[in-house]
Amino acid sequence: MKNLKNKLIALIVIVGFLQSCSDYLDQTNPNEVSTDTYYSNLEQSDASLTGVYGGMLDTFIVNPWMESLRSDLGIISARRTNNPNPNARVIPYYTHTYNPGSFNFHRQWNALYQVIFRANQLIEGLESMDDTLKSNEIWTEQMGQARLLRGMCHFYLHAIYNKGEIIIRDKVPASTEEISKPTSTSAEVIEFFRDDLLYAYNNLPHAFDQKTRVDKGLAATILGTSHLYEKEYNLAIGYFDDIINNKSEYGYALLTGENVKLMYTSAGDFNSESIFEINYSVELKGNESQWYEESFSNRNARYSAPNSKGGGAPEHTVVAAWLTEAYSTEFLDPLDVRNTVIGHNGRDRITDNISLRASSMVSLVNDEHTEYYQKPTAAIADNFRNNKISLFKQHTNHDITDHEKNVGVSPWQSGKNVIINRFADVYLMRAECYLETGRITEALGDINTIRERWGLALLGPVVNASKTYIANEPVSNLPYTDENTLRRHLRHVERPLELNIQGISSRNIDLRRWGNAKARFAELSGIKYYVTDYTYVDEAGKTKKRAKSLLTRTVTANELYINGENEFEAAAQNYNDTRDYLPIPLSESDNNTSI
Known part of the structure; x- marks a missing residue:
């Protein structure tokens, strides 16, 4: 169970911090100039530190639906229904046809820089303290955490955007001119964030x-x-x-x-x-909108849970066929006693070839060894319709509820932590x-x-x-x-x-x-998959069937996609070295005169 006491303490200090800088947070104008921050004691600076952590609550920091679709791991769930017209706002990420102005393209960039902005506020406030406070071990720990979070966010921006040539934000802007900063070279960014990280490594x-x-x-x-x-x-x-x-x-x-x-x-x-x-909880401020990015809930379950359990939305993402197959064909050790435990169907993991790793990571129709949404097996819990051959478990509440709507106010609100x-x-x-x-x-x-x-x-x-x-x-x-x-x-x-x-x-x-993204997409686009029926055991011990739910490469009457397409065909065609990094979003280039 999560430590509710610690979370309530965190909530009190974060509310105090957010109120103190609400004028900034309410602004959408990127040219807003903030005043300097000063603290008279380490309790005030600790409240500010909690606000830095609050920035990490933004669902777009991790952005799992977009990032999984850009990779070889995820598929737009609407494709599995053979929908000829999936929602246009998510297609570009799967097909690698996005541009700097695509839907929600700027959100991860802005979220990471928001954490950096707050870290800079704290760093400047700590630096303004007198020598007595600076000699306190708590001061050093607060500075180490602030610099670690600032360095970490620069590290991720460097690894994801513009060939590593991103903007180094090392202080709170004191003028509109300081907001408009040019990008730095990749080497300069590396030197900057490593300096922050080394300070944290040596002092925390x-x-x-x-x-x-x-x-x-x-x-x-x-x-x-x-x-x-x-x-x-x-x-x-x-x-x-x-x-x-x-x-x-x-x-x-x-x-x-x-x-x-x-x-x-x-x-x-x-x-x-x-x-x-990242620590979330629907126990705190559960009445906040699911679109408020600093609420203690996230939307990740909505984007990856089964439709029958509250999943949905255009961003809904399912497991790629190759990854489903890989989990289903892992080599189990018959000498490990955990693999010989009898499952719901009367067979062991060795017979069904369902690894413990697969059970933890994805839901498979033939996994009759793991509870799923408070049912003995995935096949009992979900209908696996529309070729939903497997789903990600990592961001869902499959272990504590029978439906995502019963976790928060709605399926859009999840308290699942994000590792x-x-x-x-x-x-x-x-x-x-x-x-x-x-x-x-x-x-x-x-x-x-x-x-x-x-x-x-x-x-x-x-x-x-x-x-x-x-x-x-x-x-x-x-x-x-x-x-x-x-x-x-x-x-x-x-x-x-x-x-x-x-x-x-x-x-x-x-x-x-x-350096093998394009080759990887090309390889996967050449694999054709099929589906077949799966016979499972229900709660009453009766044998039933989940139609067209089990993935196979063996030719059957049912291709995974009835239109004859394979997965990642568009990605293989469109990917080139300009897609190795994301470009700088329009939200930055339109408002930063130095870009």
């Missing part, structure tokens, strides 16, 4: 008792990630080693055993694997660094650490006789000790299946930095 504690606060662990994670993105692998390994080798100091541990079932559930909020997650950074990703990023520096054995070790906790067969030569190993990749029959074979597995199996749609544009950044 390994972890705060209040889990909602950013800490040294997040600073180390973002620093390591930034070096990985720049192919500075050995520098990245240094930070990842620090996190993994000192996990007890940071408080991190992978979920293992039966605890893996806590992944992306309400009971698993702020678990030992969480490095940074940005997770300990498992640190292992996988270190595995990539090992791989790219020729350390195949170490890379396999980190990958297998993740696979083992899910009860999956391990890869490569046998190391532990109590585990099952797969030596060769099944399609190519090349060994996993082959560098290219392992690289492909890491990129297109391990990372997407482990992380799913987690993070801020993580999959798009990966495809871009690997």
